[in-house]
Amino acid sequence: LELNGKAAAPRVLVLVGGGGYYFEAQCLLGEMPSDVDLAIATNDPCYEHFLAGNGMPTRGPARFFRLCEQRSTNHSGLHVTAYRLIKSLIQSFGMMKRFKPDVVIGVGDPSSVPLLAVARLFGAGTIYIETLARVHKASNTGRIISRLRLADKFYVQWPQAVEMYRQAEYLGRVS
């Protein structure tokens, strides 16, 4: 797209979770075209590693935003889940205001729900990639994103996983 005769670098915000989600997001970033203006939202507890530039294949500088962990366990009560959700929504709002992404991509992590919801609200394009860890049993994260249609594009990573959600597509894996 030409803006004032100069092509504007597309602004993409990618959610990088912890553990397996971290690996999957890393695989996706490894194929990123070089002309992207990238920002990363992360809830990884080892967040400081990012700042030291450890192991993030971001070609060129990327901006970082911090998100609280959304992962709910059986031990955490409803009030904890609700508190984290509200906190993530507020943090996501801040990111949209400051970075103004054209597209937001979530990979597996539960934080994809608040992040993609707010991205939608701001008119950004949204993409969700269900984690490799889900073969034939739907995740709550995937279910909510699918039901509320929070993603313009919804990809799964196992052929049989297309059965789990409406509008899910299988094109292969991130790794």
Add this chain to the structure above:
Amino acid sequence: MIFVTVGSMRFDALIQTVDELAGQGQIGTDVMAQIGNGSYVPRNIKYQRYFDDLQGEMAKYDLVICHGGIGTTFQLLRIGVPFVAVPNRALQDDHQSIVLEEMVRLGWCRACWHLEDLAATLRQPPLRVDYRYDPALNRTVWQYALSAVGQTQARQMAARSAGDPGR
């Protein structure tokens, strides 16, 4: 040489089992363990809590024993090191077992469903697979992202000029 890894989680039961097998002389003592923040400290094998370059480290070994997490298992498939995966059933929905069942069905690795069977699983010959990474998904995602960018920017510009009739 065998490498044992717990990745970013902790999996004391796995480390302890491998340590005991090494102590009994069942798997030799040339074993290196990455134990994360586990509280069990091995006595019979070498260990380190974390590695800066875990993938590079794993590539040096003949066999890796790991949990069923997708980060570790798919990295191992990519670098072509045979592995035996032990599902960490304590995690949400026991998703590691489900993924491992599928990986075993596809012939990508061996799984050890119960730690007491680990010695027997390790006696089987290592499974070598020729896994190929296909960049189709990653490339499509970026392509779609870039095409959506044009639409978003056009929409934002339209909104801007609609609110600014003087232009």
